[in-house]
Amino acid sequence: MRLGEKLRYLRTIEGSLRGLGRPLTQLEVARAIHRQARASFSQSYLSQVENGTRHLTPTTRRLLAEFFKVHPGFLVDDPEGYHSELTSDLRAVESQLDGWLLRAAERFASDGELSDALVKVARHEDTRACVLLLGAIVETPGLAERLLDTLRPELIRSPSRAGEEEGAAT
Numbered sequence: 001m002r003l004g005e006k007l008r009y010l011r012t013i014e015g016s017l018r019g020l021g022r023p024l025t026q027l028e029v030a031r032a033i034h035r036q037a038r039a040s041f042s043q044s045y046l047s048q049v050e051n052g053t054r055h056l057t058p059t060t061r062r063l064l065a066e067f068f069k070v071h072p073g074f075l076v077d078d079p080e081g082y083h084s085e086l087t088s089d090l091r092a093v094e095s096q097l098d099g100w101l102l103r104a105a106e107r108f109a110s111d112g113e114l115s116d117a118l119v120k121v122a123r124h125e126d127t128r129a130c131v132l133l134l135g136a137i138v139e140t141p142g143l144a145e146r147l148l149d150t151l152r153p154e155l156i157r158s159p160s161r162a163g164e165e166e167g168a169a170t
Contacts, residue, residue: 001099003077004050009102010068012119021116022109026050033067097131098122 001009012023024032027043034041041063048054056064056075065072101122105115121130137143148155 001078001095002052003056003075004052005099005103006075007046007050007064008106009099010070012102012106014068016119021112023106029067033063036067037063039063097127101127 008023011026011029014029015021015023018024025043026046030041030043030046033039039059041060045054045060049056049060061072061075064075099122101118105118105122108114108118121127124130137147145156
């Protein structure tokens with residue numbers, strides 16, 4: 001995992017831990033570090049680090065590690081093919097899938113329900129199985145609608161209601 005991905009992941013986790021239901025913004029992180037450590041730390045610098053155009057100094061690595069409560073050694077790019085545990089190739093694929101889902105959650109942060117759902121799938125112990133299950137549900141005629149009607153009836157739009165909403169919009 002690249003350093004930028006790790007920082008975005010940490011911002012997502014920190015936002016969730018703080019009960020925000022969204023990732024912390026880069027500006028929120030910079031301001032919090034400034035308040036906690038009385039150190040100069042800017043949003044633009046964090047953005048450049050996340051985008052890979054700047055490197056962390058030892059001081060900023062320490063500040064970020066203290067803020068996110070991680071070891072400073074975590075805040076580096078992982079070597080290609082690196083795994084933090086004894087894993088199979090399938091686990092490496094799942095780790096990539098988790099990262100992709102967390103990036104998608106961040107990208108769709110304006111849709112809180114969708115973002116939260118993506119984070120929940122990424123945090124599940126078997127992300128791959130969750131995605132395969134979703135594929136099977138969607139592929140089975142009528143199953144998605146029946147499950148939604150049972151689990152989240154407020155999300156179901158009947159054809160007559162959809163037509164009413166479209167008519168009201170025009």
